[in-house]
Amino acid sequence: MGQKRRRLALSCVACRRRKVKCDRTFPTCVRCQKGSINCDYVTYTSQQNTAFPTPSEESPQLERTGSVDSWAEEANEWHERSRQHENPRPQEDKSVPPAPAPVSRPPTRTLQELQERISSIETYVKVAGSRPVSSETHLRTRRVGAHEDSPDKDAPQNHDRALLRGKGFKTQYFGPSHAASLLLQFEELSFFTKDILQRLPTFKKTREIFKRHRRETRQAFVLPDSETLVSLIPDRPSTDARVQEYFETMETTYRVLHAPTFFQKYKGFWASSSDTSSDFLVQLLLVCACVNCIVPDGPTGFFGTNSVRRGTAIKWIEVCETWLDLQSQKHMTLEIYQVQVLLVIAKKFNCVKVKREWTVAGHLLRLAMSNGLHREPSYLSTSISVFDQEMRRRLWFTILELEVQASLDRGMGASLGPFDWDCLAPLNIHDEDFDQNTEKMPDPRPVTTFTRTSFLCLAQQHLPLRLEILSKINSIRAPLDTDSVIELDQRLRQILDALPRWTDPAAKAMSCDLSELLLYELLLLIHQPFAAQAKGQTRHFYSRVACRGAALTTLKKYKDMRPTSTLTFSGLRSDLLRASLALCHDIVLCTASTEDLMQDKNMPVTLIEQAVDIMEVRLRRLGQGFHAFWLTCSALALIQAKMWPAKPAEERAQETADRVVKLHDYMMEQQTPPTPLASGSGLEDAAMSTASTLMGLSGQPVPAQVVPELDPFAPMAGHFNVFSDTLFDFDMPDIWGMGGNAQLQ
Template structure:
C-alpha cells in the first residue's frame, strides 16, 4: 500500500507524510503558552504563598501529588519570571492547590453570601475554571502535571463539598484514566524511557487515586473499581522528596517504617490495602452474606493491622512547615477503624436476644469513640485538613448516639457508665462541624441539624434534660450557628428587593420612618396621613399603604418575645442579628414553658429566603 501511495500520489504532490518531530515541537510550544483567563483568577502573591504552604504542610503528608522541591523551584519562577515560566498547566496547578486550602486557611474576616462563605465561593470559581481548562486538553498527549491537576481537583471538591454525590464516579474516573496510561503497572518493568523520577511519581499518583477510590466507595457503600483489578505496581518508597529529583538515576532504598517521612502514609497504607479491599467487597455486596464468626475474624485482622502501625514521636507537631507524623498516624488508624462500625452494626439490635452480641456493642462504641478522640488530637494541634476531607464528625456523632440509646436506662454496663463522656464526645463532634461550617458555610442544611438532634436525643435518654429542654437546646444551637452566619453577611441583593420596589412609595416611607420619626412604624391610616403631611414628598394611596403596612409589621425573628409579637421597629438594628439569649428557651420560673412561635415571621424581612440561603444544596445532583 505504501508503494502504491508513493507511486500515484507523490508525483502530483498529494503525498502526505507525518512529520513527528514537527508535531512534537508544536505540542511543546503550545504547552508552554500562558492562559490569560486562568492568570486573571490568581490571588495576590502573599495570599497565594500562604495557601500553598497550608497545602504542603498538611495535605502532602497524606496524599502525595507533587514533588515539593521541584514544585517550589517552579513556583518561585512562576512569580519572579511570569512571562517565561507561567505556562497554563502550572497556573492550573497553582489554582487547584489554592482551591484545596482556601477554606482551611485562617482568614482575618470571613464573609458570607447566604449560607456560603466567600472563601468557599472563590474556591468553587477556581475549581470550575481549572475544570474547563482541563477539558480542553488532549487525552492522548498528557504529562504528569495533568494527572496532578486532576488529583488536586478531586481533592478540592472533597474539601469544599462540591457535588458530593459525584465523589464515587469522580474517583472512578481517576482510576480509569490511571489504568488507561498504565499507572497500575510497575513502571520499572515498562519501557526504559521512563525516568527514575517519573517512575516514583507514577507510583505515588496511583497510590493517591487508589485511596481516593477506596474512601469514596466506603462513604457511598458502593464497590471500588480496583477490587477486581490485577496490578503489580510497587508501593511508593518511604522517602522524603529531598532524597531524589529529576536527575536521579538510581532511587535510594526505602527507609524503615519507623522513620517518618512525607511518604510514610502511602507506604504503610499499602500494607493494609488487601484487607480493606476484601472488606469493601464484603460490605458493598448483598446483605446477609457474612456470619458472626466472620465478623469476629475480620475484627481481629483489623486489630492486628492497627497494632502493627508504628507510633512515631508526634509530640512536636506545632512547628509550622515541619513534619506532622500525627496526621499520618491518625489517618492510618481511622481508615482501619471505620470498617469495624458497619461490620458490627447489623448485630447491635440482636443483643437483647443473645448475650454474645454484647461484644459488638462494645467494639462498635470503642471504634466510634477512638475516631472522635483521634480527630480531637489533630484539632488541638490546629490541623483541620482531615475534618474537611472526611465526614467523621457527622457519622461518629450518630453512631455514638445510636449505640448509647440502645442501652436501657439505669443500666450499669460500660457504655452507660461512660454516658457523660459520650455527651462530651458529641460536643466535640459538633464543635468540629461548626468550625467547618463557619469556614465553608452551611452547604448541607440538614447535616448539622441531625447532629444537634442526636445530642438532644441522647440528653433526653440519659435524663439530664427533659424532652422539651432537649428540643429547645437543639434548636438554640442550630439557630445560633445561623445567627453567626447572618451576622457576617455581605450586603444582600435579593429578588425580594425587586418585588418590594413595586410597592408605590415604599422607598420614601422607609426613609421617612428613619429620618423623620425614628423607631416609629405607622399602624393606622391616620398615622400614615400624619406622616404624609409631615413630608410633602411622601404620598401613599390606601392600597399602597396596606401593602406597606403588611411588609413593615413582619418580625425579623421567628419567635414571640414574652408572649407578645416582636415588632419590626425594635429589630431595625444590626444587634438584632447577633446571638442573644433566645426567648423560646424555658425560663427558671416556668421550666415547662412552651415555645411561642411568631406566625408573622418571614425570612424576607431579613432580605433572604431559603432558596437564596442554601442555593443549590437542595439539588440532588
Template sequence: MSNKSAESRDNSPDASLEKHASKKRKVLSCYACRNRKMKCDRVYPICGRCQKNGRADQCTYDRRLFDDLTVNADGHMESSGAASFAPPNHTLHGDPSAAISSDALSWKMRVQERRLETIERKLDRVSNIKGASLGVAPSHLDDFDAQAHEPIVQEEMMFRGRGFKTQFYGSTSPLSVITQFGELQAFTREAMMADTSMMRIRGDFKAFRNRRKETKKERERKVQGSDAEILDLVPEKSVVDAKVVLYFQAFETSYRILHEPTFWNEYRTFWEQRQSGEVAGSFATILVLIIALSKCLSANEANVFIGDSSADRESASDLLEACDAWLSRQSRKHLTLHFFQLQCLSLLAKRVNCLRLKQDWVTSGDLIRLAMASGMHRNSALIVGGRVSEFEKEMRRRLWVTMMELELQSSIDCGLQSSLCGLHFDSQPPANIPDEAFSTDLTQAPSNRPIEHFTSTSYLIVSLRSLPLRTHLMQLLNNPTTKLQYSDVLHYDAQLSSLISSLPSWDGPQATTASALLDLQLRQFLLILHRPYAKLASKNPHYSFSFTACVDAANGILTLYDELNNKGILSLNHFRNDVLRTAITLSQVVYHNSVFPPSSERTFAERTPPGNTPGSADAAARGSPFGYPFPPGSYLKIVQLPHQNFLATTLCTSAIAFIERARSLYEHKVMRLGTGYMEYWLISASIGILPSTTSGLPITSIASLTNNDDIRSRVRKAVDRTTALCFRVLAMQKDPGNSFASSLRSTIADASPSDMRTPISNVVVPTGNTPKGMSAEFPLPTLLPGAAGMAAALNEGSRSGVGPEGSWDGLQDMQIDMAGWSFPDFWAFDMGGDF
C-alpha cells in the same frame, strides 16, 4: 471378559477363598439418604438434603471413607465417586511413600474437628434429654449454636430522588445508617412541624440557591478556560507563597502529588517569566488549584458568608470552575506528569471544599481508569529501553497509590464498589525517601530508609499494607448478597486491631496528619462492622463486645479530631465523614441498648391525619402543609439508661458524651465552609432522642413532663441548635443587604406567636399519673418562644436584634423552631446543596 478366562478363574483352587475374602464396597452416600433411597450430594459433614430436611443429626457416612479423605476448597468432602475419596498423590521426586502435604493435613484436621463438634452437640442433646427425664432442667447454654442464633442483618442503603434523577448510597455510607433508624425519622418528623414559619425560611434558602445556580451557569458560559484567564486568577506572589506553604503542610505529608524541589524550581521560573507572558498554563493551573485547596484550611475568625456558603468556599468554587474549563480543553493523547497532578489536585480541592460531592465517586473512578490506561498500575520495570526515567518511575508509584486511596475512600463514603476490587496491580510501593533524595536527572534509584524514619512518602507505604484488607472489607460490606457471620466480624476486628497497633509511631509535627489518617481509615471499619451487632447487646450479651468496640473506636476517632483541631489542622475534618459516621452510629447503638420504662407507651405518633391512606390522596394533601401526604414513619419511645446493667450504663453515658463532642466538631466544619447544615441537624436530633444522663426521674412521669427532659424541651433544644447556626450565618453576611439576608430577615420579622404552637399533642401519660380533670391523653402547653421573640427584638431595634450595620447580636438568644418538613423532605431542603 472371555469365557475362557472366567472358567480358568472358577477352576482355580483359591476361587472359593477369594470370594469369601472380598471386601464390602464402601458406601459413598450418607446412611440417612441411602436408607430412604434418595439422591445424596455427598457433602461432608452434613449433606444438603439432610440439612434442608432438618435431619442433620442423622447424617452419617461410612467411617472407612475418612481413612483416605479428599477435601475441596470449601472444606467439604466430595463423594461423587470412589476416586473422590482416594488420597491425593502428593509425592516427592516420584517417591510414593512420601508424606502428604501440610495443606492436606490441615484440611483433614479441620474436618475431624467439625465431626467432633457435631458429636459433642449430639451428646449434649442426649444428656439434656436424660436430665429432663430425671426432673433436671436442660441447659440452654450447652446447646447454644452460634450459627443458629445469628441475627439477620438487613441491607442498609438509601435511594433519593425520583425518576432517573436519583442518588444511591450503599451500606458503608454514613447516610445509609439512617434508613434503619426509624426512631430518628420519627423525632425529626415531629420536630420539623413545630413551626410553620420555617416553611418560609426553607423557601428563602431554596430561592437563594436557585439564584446562585443561575448565576454560576451564566458565569460558566463566559469562562473559556484559556491560559490568559488562568493567569489572571493567580494573585500576587506574597499571597501565593503563604497558600503554597499551607498546602504542603496539609497534604504533601500524606497524599503525594507534587515533587517539592521540582515544584519550587518551576515556581521561581514562573514568577521570572510571568511578565513576559511565556508561562505555561499547566503550572499556572496548578497554582490556582493549590489556592482553591488552601482557601478553607486555616481557621478564620473574620469568616464571612455569601448567602448560606462561606465566602472562601465560594471563591474556591469559582477557581475550580475556571480550572475545570481549562482541563476540559486539554488533549488526552499526550499525557504528562502535570496532567495527572492537575487531575489529583482538582479532585482533592473539590472534596476539601465539599463541592460536587455527588460526582466524587464517578470522578475518582475515571481518574483510576485513566491511570490504568496509562499502565500506572503495572510495574514500571516492564517498560524496557530506558523510556521511563527513575524520577518518572517514582512519581508514577506515588501518584498511583494516591489515586487508589482517594478512590477507595470515595467508594466507602458513597457505599459503592471500588474500581480496585478484583484489580491486579503490581506497581512497586513508593520509596521511603525525602524529596531531596532524588531529582529529575537521577540515574539510579536511591536506597530506601527504614519505615521508622518518617518521610513525606511514609504514609503511602504504610497505607499500602492495609489496602488489600480495606478493599476486601469494602467489597463485602457493599455487596447485598454477603452474609457475614459474627465470627467473621471478630476475625476482621482482630486483623484491624492488629494493623492499628502495628502503626509506626513518628515524632514531629510533620507526621501528625499522616499518623491520624492511617488510624482513621482503619477505625472507620470497626464502626461499620460492629454497629449491627452492638445494637443487640442488650438482648444478647454475646454482642457486648461489639458495643464496647464501637464506643472505643468512636473515642479514638474523636480524640484524633480534637487534637487536629487544637493544632489548627482542619483538612481531615473537611474532606472526611468520620465525625458524622461516629455520631449517627453511637446514637443508634445507645438508643437500642437503653431501656423503656414499664409504663412507657408510644410517645410520638405519625403526624399524618387518619384519613391519609394511600387511597385518599386528596385527604392527605389537605392534612399536609406541603400538599402531599407525609410518608409513614416509626414511633418513638423515650428511653432511659439501663441502670440494671453497669457495663451498658457506662457505655451509654460515655457514648452520649462522645456524640456531644461530635456535634461540636461538626459545628466547626459547618461554620467554616457554610455547608453540612442537614448533617448537623441530624446529629442534633440524634442527641434529642437519647436518654438524659443527669436526670434521675422517669421520663414518662408527670414530674418529668415539667423539667428539661420532656418532649418539648428535647424538640426545642435540637431545633435551636440548628437554627442558631442559620442565624450566625445571617449575622456573618458579607453583604447584609443582599436579597437572601433581607428575605430571611423579613421572614423572621413577620413570624407571629400563632405560628409558634407546636403540633406535639400526642404525648401519652400513664393513667395512674393523670392530673385531676385531665384525660390520659392531654395536649401539653405548646407555646414555644422562637421566631416571635426574634420579631419583637427586630421591631424594637435593640442590641439583641439587628444593629445599624444589619448584623445580629446575642446569637445565643436567637431561636426559631423549624417546621414544615417530614423527614424525607428535609433532604430536599438541603441548605448546603451538596448531598
C-alpha cells in the same frame, strides 16, 4: 515372602510429614487452615497409586510444583525413607531380598539456585523504583504478599500479552483481552505490516493533510490565558500560607506533587510571572483551593449559604476545570495528571457536586488505568524514566485511596479488586532524594522513618484487606456473619498494633491520625450492624463493645488534632458523623437495657459535644454541612434527655432548635454583596469563549431577595422520614430562601 503392601494414606500430606493427627477435612484440614499451610491430599488414580503428591521442600508461600511426575517421584522417595525410619529391624531377614534403592533425585532447589533466587529478590526490591530491568528477572520473582496458585511454567505470562505504548506519562495501556495484544506474539505479521508502510510514501503526506483540515474545521476554544490565571492568584503572603498549609497536611498523606520541583517553579513564578507555564498556575490555584477555607486569614461573610472563602475556591476550581477539559486526553503529561487529582481533592473538600463524588473518583480511576498507571512501568516499558516511574506509583495509590474512600462514603463496592494491579508500592524516600535527572533510585528508608510518602507506603500494605471488607460491607448477596466479623476484627487489630509510632512533628499533622482512622472506621463499620440490634444484645456483646471503642477512639482523635487538621479531616471524611451517631445509638441502647455497660457517662457526651463544635466551626468557615450538624445536634439532645431526665425532652429539643437557628441567623447577618470584578482582567473574555461553568465569574451582582418565613422545626405529620428529600438537601439554597427558587417567591 512378598513385599508388604503399602496402606492408603488418607491424611493430608502436611500432617503426615509433621507426624500429627489430621481430621481429614476436605479441601483443607483444620491444622493446615490454622497454620496457613497448603493442604494437599493423595490422589489415587489407580491401584498402583501412581499419582502420589508430597509436601514441597519450599515454604508454603512459594509456588507449588505442578508436574505430576515429579510429585509421584518425590512421593516414592519419601515413602521409602519414612518406612525405613519408622520400622527399624534389629536383625535383617536375609530371606527377604533387599528393597530396591530409591531412585536418586536431585533436590528441588539446590543451594546455588536458592542463592540466585535471594539475589534476584534483593535486586527486585532495590531496583523497584530504579532503571527498568529485564522482564525475565521480574518474571522469576513474585510480588510480596501475593497468595496465588502458581501458573504453569509453559503458560504465557500476562506481561507478554499487554501493551503499554508511549513514554513518560504519555502512555496508553491495552490489556491482554485487547485484539492488538496478539501482535506481541504474532511477530511475523508485525514485520509484514511495517514493510507495507514503507511501501506507501504518500501515506505520511496524506496524514499531514488530514491533520491540517481537522485543525481548520475544529471549533476554536480560547483557554483562560496566563494573565487571567495570574490575576486569580492571591497576594504573596496569602499564597505562602496556603501552600505551606497544603504541604504540611494534604501532601503528607495523598502524594500528588514533587516538592522540590513545585517550589522551584513557585519561586520562579514570583520572580517573573509572565514566564510561568499555565499548568503550574492551575496547580497553584488548586493547591490554594484545597485549603482556602482552612487557613485562618482571609475575608469573612457569606454569599447565600456559601462562605466568601468557599465562593473564591469554587471560582478557582471552575477555571481550572475549564482549562483541564480543553487539554488533550491523548498526550497526557505528569502536570495534567496532577491537576486531575488536585481537582478531585479540591471538589471534595469544598463540597462541589457532592452527589457526584463517587462517579468522579471512579472516572479518575478509569482514566489512570487507561493510561496504564495500574501496571508496574518497569515490567512493560523501558522508555519511562526513573522519576516518572516513581511519580506514577505515587499517583496510582493516591487515586486508589480517593476512590476507596469515595466508595465507602457512598456505600458502594470498590471498582477493582486487589489483583487488578501490579504496580509496586512507592518508595519511602524524601522528595529531595531524587529528581528528573536521577538514574538510579536510592535505597528506601525503613517504614519507621517518616517521609511524606510514609503514609501511602503503609496504607497500601493493608489495602487488599480494606477492599475485602468494603466489598463485604456493601455486598448485596453475601452479608457479613458473626464469624467473619471476628476474623476481620482480629486482622485489623493486628495491623493497628503493628503501626509505627512516628515521632517526627510533620507526621503528627495528619499521617499518624489518618493511619489509625482508616482502620478504626472499618472496625466501626463491621460491628455496627450487629451492635445496632436491640434484641440480640447478649449475643452480640463483643460487637457492641468493639463498636463503642472504635467510636470513642475516633472522637478522641478528632479532639486531639490541631484545628486546621480537624477541619481538613471533617471535609475529606465522614467518620466524625458516623462515630457520633453510633455512639449516641449505643448510649440509647444502654439506657434501655438492664445492664448498664457505660461506666463513665459524662465522657462520651463531652466527646459528642466537641464533635458538634467541630461541625459548627466547619459551617462558619465553609457554609456547608448543615445535614451532619443538625443530625448530630438532635442525637446529642436525645441522649441528654435519656441520661438526665430531670430536664424535659421538649426543652432539650428547643435548645437544639435554638442553636441551629442561631447559626442560621449568624449566616444571614454576615451576608456580603458580591464585589464586581475589575474590567480589563480578561476573565469575561475567557468566560464568553469557554464552557458555561465560567458564567458565574462575570461579577454581576445578585439581586436581594426576601427571605420567606420558614419554620423548619415545626411538627411533622405522620412519622419522621429519615431519608426525606428535605433532610438530605438541608444544604440547598431553597431551604434558606437564598437560591432564587420560584417555589419560595
